[in-house]
Amino acid sequence: MIYVNEAADPRLDDFRDLTTADRRPDRPGGRGLVIAEGTVVVRRLLASPYRPLAVLGVRRRIEELADDLAGLPVPAYVTSSEVMADVVGFHLNRGVLAVAERVPQPTVESVVADARVLAVLEGVGDHENLGSLFRNAAAFGVDGVLLGPGCADPLYRRSVRVSMGNVLRVPFAALPEWPRALLWLRERGFTVAALTPRPDAVDLRRLPNGTTGRVAVLLGSEGHGLSEQAIAAAQLAVRIPMAPGVDSLNVATAAAVAFYELTGTRAAASSGERDASAAAAN
Amino acid sequence: MIYVNEAADPRLDDFRDLTTADRRPDRPGGRGLVIAEGTVVVRRLLASPYRPLAVLGVRRRIEELADDLAGLPVPAYVTSSEVMADVVGFHLNRGVLAVAERVPQPTVESVVADARVLAVLEGVGDHENLGSLFRNAAAFGVDGVLLGPGCADPLYRRSVRVSMGNVLRVPFAALPEWPRALLWLRERGFTVAALTPRPDAVDLRRLPNGTTGRVAVLLGSEGHGLSEQAIAAAQLAVRIPMAPGVDSLNVATAAAVAFYELTGTRAAASSGERDASAAAAN
Numbered sequence: 001m002i003y004v005n006e007a008a009d010p011r012l013d014d015f016r017d018l019t020t021a022d023r024r025p026d027r028p029g030g031r032g033l034v035i036a037e038g039t040v041v042v043r044r045l046l047a048s049p050y051r052p053l054a055v056l057g058v059r060r061r062i063e064e065l066a067d068d069l070a071g072l073p074v075p076a077y078v079t080s081s082e083v084m085a086d087v088v089g090f091h092l093n094r095g096v097l098a099v100a101e102r103v104p105q106p107t108v109e110s111v112v113a114d115a116r117v118l119a120v121l122e123g124v125g126d127h128e129n130l131g132s133l134f135r136n137a138a139a140f141g142v143d144g145v146l147l148g149p150g151c152a153d154p155l156y157r158r159s160v161r162v163s164m165g166n167v168l169r170v171p172f173a174a175l176p177e178w179p180r181a182l183l184w185l186r187e188r189g190f191t192v193a194a195l196t197p198r199p200d201a202v203d204l205r206r207l208p209n210g211t212t213g214r215v216a217v218l219l220g221s222e223g224h225g226l227s228e229q230a231i232a233a234a235q236l237a238v239r240i241p242m243a244p245g246v247d248s249l250n251v252a253t254a255a256a257v258a259f260y261e262l263t264g265t266r267a268a269a270s271s272g273e274r275d276a277s278a279a280a281a282n
Numbered sequence: 283m284i285y286v287n288e289a290a291d292p293r294l295d296d297f298r299d300l301t302t303a304d305r306r307p308d309r310p311g312g313r314g315l316v317i318a319e320g321t322v323v324v325r326r327l328l329a330s331p332y333r334p335l336a337v338l339g340v341r342r343r344i345e346e347l348a349d350d351l352a353g354l355p356v357p358a359y360v361t362s363s364e365v366m367a368d369v370v371g372f373h374l375n376r377g378v379l380a381v382a383e384r385v386p387q388p389t390v391e392s393v394v395a396d397a398r399v400l401a402v403l404e405g406v407g408d409h410e411n412l413g414s415l416f417r418n419a420a421a422f423g424v425d426g427v428l429l430g431p432g433c434a435d436p437l438y439r440r441s442v443r444v445s446m447g448n449v450l451r452v453p454f455a456a457l458p459e460w461p462r463a464l465l466w467l468r469e470r471g472f473t474v475a476a477l478t479p480r481p482d483a484v485d486l487r488r489l490p491n492g493t494t495g496r497v498a499v500l501l502g503s504e505g506h507g508l509s510e511q512a513i514a515a516a517q518l519a520v521r522i523p524m525a526p527g528v529d530s531l532n533v534a535t536a537a538a539v540a541f542y543e544l545t546g547t548r549a550a551a552s553s554g555e556r557d558a559s560a561a562a563a564n
């Protein structure tokens with residue numbers, strides 16, 4: 001623990017003016033930094049493959065992180081919340097933050113290799129929705145997230161925060177070709193299931209029996225939904241049953257329901273129950 | 283359509299300084315107004331039991347609402363977005379808003395009377411979470427929301443907006459006695475199912491067969507969870523199965539998953555499938 005009293009102290013330079021520092025280095029003001037706020041998220045950053053440059057916080061929060069910091073070559077600067085706000089350039093109400101450099105993202109192949117359930121996104125451009133979606137992916141044990149065109153950057157500060165740090169845990173990769181990447185997933189044994197409110201889509205509760213192996217859940221933005229090409233490239237169009245007159249769910253919420261069902265389908269299938277249920281219904 | 287050019291025009295007085303006007307009249311600055319923003323939410327307000335005083339918007343948005351406004355004794359004022367922001371006191375990016383007076387809320391008895399699935403909330407004090415929860419309740423056809431202690435006001439502007447206007451559609455009422463109200467629900471034939479991450483709770487996917495009738499889903503705040511007394515007053519503690527190392531879901535997301543499962547359980551049970559499935563599993 002290193003006490004710092006002045007906002008101008010050069011040891012805090014990694015934390016200076018962070019309002020645009022989370023952008024990729026090729027963007028204006030971007031330094032490609034990953035910013036974690038609050039003890040929960042800082043803890044996840046420290047446990048992740050990202051290499052933290054330093055931690056900055058009020059004493060109480062740094063003390064809470066003592067066990068996580070032990071043995072790591074990461075300086076922890078202690079100061080007041082006023083100095084923190086002065087240095088970073090925005091108000092923090094969580095009392096601690098850490099910055100890390102980006103690491104090279106895993107390849108699509110490595111995200112897909114051992115995955116059983118994947119989320120594949122098209123046009124999810126809102127940082128908070130994207131962050132929530134990663135949080136839900138982590139909650140239901142989704143193995144990876146693949147980003148199609150029009151998606152936001154999961155490593156922006158707001159995505160990191162809303163995801164509760166789960167963008168640092170759930171592997172993700174950008175898909176180079178669209179919608180051809182969906183055919184590539186099918187060749188690898190995935191059932192690509194497009195989530196859409198279309199009335200002719202299959203009810204999520206009535207999935208065909210084949211949907212118990214590898215599944216890629218294809219999700220579009222709340223506003224425009226999935227493109228025609230993406231739906232056409234999927235094997236299956238699936239809808240969440242909703243009450244009459246209701247048009248949509250938030251994309252991260254819809255994802256949570258689909259993850260719940262599909263990871264559950266898988267679990268039930270492996271314990272034999274779903275087969276029994278299907279047999280009884282037929 | 284009435285064109286107005288000046289922010290000082292007295293015909294816009296219902297829209298003046300709305301930053302605190304959504305509070306209940308007994309609160310500082312509160313005028314008890316219900317504020318709907320954007321065409322979707324204004325449309326829901328116009329179709330609700332709330333009585334709109336007036337609508338204010340840019341021409342394009344008012345034109346989109348022409349069919350909804352036809353025949354209603356509600357003046358529609360057209361102006362620029364600058365004048366709108368000047369009058370209401372905050373920035374609007376949806377181009378139209380409507381204000382309505384509160385109506386007396388339905389009694390608990392009337393919300394409960396014909397309900398099959400209810401949400402019962404304790405300590406959900408965040409306006410956005412509350413709004414999202416109403417949106418999800420509407421999506422899955424939950425029949426009503428009962429508010430226990432510590433809940434936010436569903437009619438605050440932010441709740442109305444995040445709910446997509448569904449706080450105006452899904453009936454709600456405040457519960458007077460807590461947790462005695464839960465026993466009262468049980469006497470009326472409801473299975474009160476408390477949602478909690480406790481490891482000894484029943485997996486949401488493995489609910490006992492009795493849970494196909496009337497169900498009240500009891501939900502607590504994300505931070506503190508349900509009180510011991512509330513869980514003790516429920517028949518059943520239920521958990522959403524989550525991946526190891528994941529602590530919680532957002533309360534509105536958890537609610538969506540529970541609503542999906544419980545309204546589905548009901549649907550499956552009424553078509554006889556769940557019974558068949560249970561028989562096969564036993």
